[in-house]
Amino acid sequence: MTLQNCLILAFLLFAIGIWGLLRRRHLIGMLISIEIMLNAANINFIAFSYFSAKDSTAGALFSLFAIAVTACEMAIALAIIVTMYRRHHSLDVNQLRDLHD
Amino acid sequence: MFSNPFFTDLLFYAVAGAILLTAILVVTVKNVLQSAVFLIISFIGTAVLYLMLHAEFIAMVQVMVYAGGVVIFMVFTILLTSHLGETSFTVKAPRMFIAFVFSVAFFGVMTKLLLKEPGLTAAVPHSENSSSLTSIAMRLLNIGEHGFVIPFEIVSILLLITLVCSITIARKDKGEK
Numbered sequence: 411m412t413l414q415n416c417l418i419l420a421f422l423l424f425a426i427g428i429w430g431l432l433r434r435r436h437l438i439g440m441l442i443s444i445e446i447m448l449n450a451a452n453i454n455f456i457a458f459s460y461f462s463a464k465d466s467t468a469g470a471l472f473s474l475f476a477i478a479v480t481a482c483e484m485a486i487a488l489a490i491i492v493t494m495y496r497r498h499h500s501l502d503v504n505q506l507r508d509l510h511d
Numbered sequence: 512m513f514s515n516p517f518f519t520d521l522l523f524y525a526v527a528g529a530i531l532l533t534a535i536l537v538v539t540v541k542n543v544l545q546s547a548v549f550l551i552i553s554f555i556g557t558a559v560l561y562l563m564l565h566a567e568f569i570a571m572v573q574v575m576v577y578a579g580g581v582v583i584f585m586v587f588t589i590l591l592t593s594h595l596g597e598t599s600f601t602v603k604a605p606r607m608f609i610a611f612v613f614s615v616a617f618f619g620v621m622t623k624l625l626l627k628e629p630g631l632t633a634a635v636p637h638s639e640n641s642s643s644l645t646s647i648a649m650r651l652l653n654i655g656e657h658g659f660v661i662p663f664e665i666v667s668i669l670l671l672i673t674l675v676c677s678i679t680i681a682r683k684d685k686g687e688k
Contacts (some may be wrong), residue, residue, distance in 0.1 A: 411523040411563065414631040418622060419527045420561075425535055425618040430538035433609030438578070438589055439543050442550055442618075446534055449557055452573075460564040461634040467646045470566050471659055474647075478578055478666045484581045484671040488588045489677035493653075496590040 416457035437475035437491050437501045441484070448480050527560045530556040543593070547586050565636070568644050586614060 418485055422447055430443030454474045459469025537546045555576045561570035570575040625631070654660050 411519050412632045414625065415523065415627055415633040416525070416564075417631070419530070420620045421578050421618055422531055424621075425614040426534045426538055428530070428617055429610050429614035432613055433538065433607055434541055438585065438592070439546060442537060442546055442585065444545075445550065445577075445668060446537065446553070449554065449577075452569075453557065453560065456561055456564050456566050456569060460566065460675055461663065465657075467650045468657075468659075470569055470647055473566075473569055474572060475662060475666060481576055481581055482669055484584065484674050485677045486680070488584060489680070489681040491588060492591060492681045501592060 413457060413461040416453065416461075420450040420453040420457070422452065424445070433489070435503045437494070437503060437506075438488075441487055445480070445484070448476065452476055464496075523560075526556055526559050526563070529558065542588065544587050547582055547589060550585075551578050551582050554582065568647055600632070 427443045427445075427447030427450065430446065431440055432493050434440050434443060447459075454475040455476065459466040493500065494506070500506065500507060531554055533556065537549045540546045540549065547658060550552055553572060557576070558570040558573040561567075561573060639641045650657065651659050
């Protein structure tokens with residue numbers, strides 16, 4: 411287990427997140443893909459704080475703040491999704507095109 | 512067991528394989544509810560990886576906040592908005608192809624840039640327990656030069672604002688049934 415292995419794992423997870431974000435047309439499915447990408451970013455923080463960091467406590471703290479902000483983002487996004495479902499009765503992104511009219 | 516580098520490598524590859532397999536299942540499975548369940552397994556695998564990187568507190572936070580909070584919240588929303596997550600929308604073939612090409616291109620470019628960088632395989636962990644619970648707590652509530660007390664307070668205000676905002680957004684309007 412070296413730093414390079416951890417970084418390549420994080421890149422693979424981020425690429426899977428991009429794949430899902432572009433592939434899915436369900437709003438919650440796209441949010442789940444964003445979660446995978448944020449998880450990859452957190453793995454990067456922890457890996458750099460474990461290997462070769464001058465201040466490794468700060469790395470762990472940064473990932474803590476990232477987790478807190480992600481939880482906030484998810485709460486707001488899911489509230490928006492519930493409202494959108496109540497108004498349009500659909501979560502398909504293709505059917506929500508009329509939002510910009 | 513952790514002192515033996517062979518076992519550490521073996522455990523790392525097993526955990527990384529589990530994380531990647533479940534992440535691919537999250538993306539490719541049609542049912543959104545199943546995808547959320549696979550996301551829980553992927554997050555627990557990530558928590559095991561954090562334990563291997565000696566970040567025990569972050570691993571606990573990962574299990575409690577992500578696997579226990581965010582994904583359960585997501586499952587509730589899926590059950591509220593669709594009938595057991597059965598809705599699978601049609602995805603056209605060109606879009607699937609373009610998405611795959613984009614992700615592979617991203618991974619290729621980033622890995623090519625990473626492999627140019629020297630000294631990444633030789634990086635050694637410098638000291639044990641540097642991200643232990645005591646040091647995290649001391650840094651988080653330190654008001655000195657390297658303290659994080661102001662971001663800590665800002666995050667607490669952010670959580671309060673999020674609570675109020677999400678209730679306000681998801682509340683039914685007065686005219687609505």
